[in-house]
Amino acid sequence: MKITQLCSHPIIQAPMAGGATTPELVAAVSNAGALGSLAGPLLTPLAIIEQAEHIRRLTDKPFAINLFVQTRPQIDYAALESAKQLLQPIWMSLGWNALPTPTRWCEDFDAQLDALLIARPAVASFTFDILHASQIQRLHDAGILVVGTATNLAEAQVWQAMGADAICLQGVEAGGHRGTFIGKQEEATLSAMALLQQVKSHSHVPLILAGGIMHGGDIAEALQAGAQMVQMGTAFLTTDEAAIHPAYKAKLLELASGNSAEGEEATMQTRAFSGRLARGVRNRFMQTMQTVAQQVPAYPIQNALTGSLRAHAAKTNDTELMSMWAGQGAHRVRKMSAAGLIATLITELQQHQST
Ligand SMILES: Cc1cc2nc3c(=O)[nH]c(=O)nc-3n(C[C@H](O)[C@H](O)[C@H](O)COP(=O)(O)O)c2cc1C
Known part of the structure; x- marks a missing residue:
């Protein structure tokens, strides 16, 4: 077959x-x-x-x-502390004193x-x-x-x-x-x-x-x-x-509404969320992390490390800190x-x- x-x-x-x-x-x-x-x-x-x-x-x-x-990653806890520092502009902007260490990778x-x-x-x-x-x-x-x-x-x-x-x-x-x-x-x-x-x-x-x-x-x-x-x-x-966050869905539909001038430029690739290159809708997280994105630990460590930030973004409907994965055709989505x-x-x- x-x-x-x-x-x-x-x-x-x-x-x-x-x-x-x-x-x-x-x-x-x-x-x-x-x-x-x-x-x-x-x-x-x-x-x-x-x-x-x-x-x-x-x-x-x-x-x-x-x-x-x-494969399950080997965790280097000293390197993990450096990785948390790279994310400091994000967690400090939320008023956090520290970034929690994940319990699962x-x-x-x-x-x-x-x-x-x-x-x-x-x-x-x-x-x-x-x-x-x-x-x-x-x-x-x-x-x-x-x-x-x-x-x-x-x-x-x-x-x-x-x-x-x-x-x-x-x-x-x-x-x-x-x-x-x-x-x-x-x-x-x-x-x-x-x-x-x-x-x-x-x-x-x-x-x-x-x-x-x-x-x-x-x-x-x-x-x-x-x-x-x-x-x-x-x-x-x-x-x-599709059960994505309602604010993420709304963002995609807004890109497709004709009211957004971004078109194909609305998305970019980044390593910053997960440690592996991925394409999603541009936002403050990606832009803030752009200069250090090459230094973040590889997947799945960075993915787990940003989990608490992304969970917070979901809870507060903050599309500037969510990973809104989407392709270059995002401005051509349809609601049906x-x-x-x-x-x-x-x-x-x-x-x-x-x-
Ligand atoms: C939100 C999202 C999550 C994805 N997760 C996976 C995944 O879990 N496994 C996988 O093989 N590909 C994943 N992909 C990539 C898709 O398999 C596929 O390559 C991609 O969606 C095709 O490009 P398009 O989004 O422009 O249609 C994901 C893509 C998106 C948009």
Whole structure:
């Protein structure tokens, strides 16, 4: 079975860690004939199993589960104190005397993978690193298709050589974290289309294009250029079923309202929130931290360290301190139900294909 045969439409709703990809969103997407994806990276193993069960109560269609491939970090407590000092302008502006030390850094990947195998989605997608051959074998033995994320040709070739069933090509326009694991994240600067042109002659597995795809016309162009499917994240953030913070959703809708002059400049990439390069809506946090962003500790340490600040921002509706991950197409979001968005995308795609 190929990934393209799992659903009627060539659209994957991107996994989006942080609450956006609710079981309701994943199921609505799959019920509408596309492939919904549950973001597992920040979920406990038990929550992965429970949310997969929840999805199955809402749909009998295939869906995907996604994980960050990561190892538990070694904590250097002296370096941690320096990292807290880099964040001082932010926590002092809130009147705090100190930044709390996190009690947890990230979930245990091996336990998450075991949970994913129990949940048995049709597709498992991975980002941040490559799996071991034995892990891919376990997924294949369970009948699960494996999708690897690549931001350059070398990564696409490694995933293919390791036996991935499809590769998600993530262009620089993409919202959220970069999946780069070979070379510097800052050097993975290819647009989705340029990446597709580089990879397609070297590939014999389906290619899924991600980054800045917002309308049916963008899907038509991606398919025309040789992609078999597209993966769309930002476009789904403003659907009714996506459970992002209401102020973050409102900010995206404001960008799309025509009252904002920022357009494609509304987002930027930063390491400052998490220690891994990620694209989101520009705000005071990013701007304040810009000069020291190269010095912050790597993911997941910085991500855990900024957790209390982001939780405070959420509680106080402060979009200047939230991580509002979104792609370069943020100013083209639309407010509708997930099923409504998919129906709209398919109508637009067909219009473009017939002209
Ligand atoms: C809010 C948000 C969270 C994301 N979280 C994840 C994630 O957990 N796992 C992952 O593989 N990709 C994640 N991504 C990246 C998407 O998989 C995809 O590459 C990206 O959304 C495509 O670009 P677009 O946002 O312009 O459509 C995230 C993207 C966004 C916008």
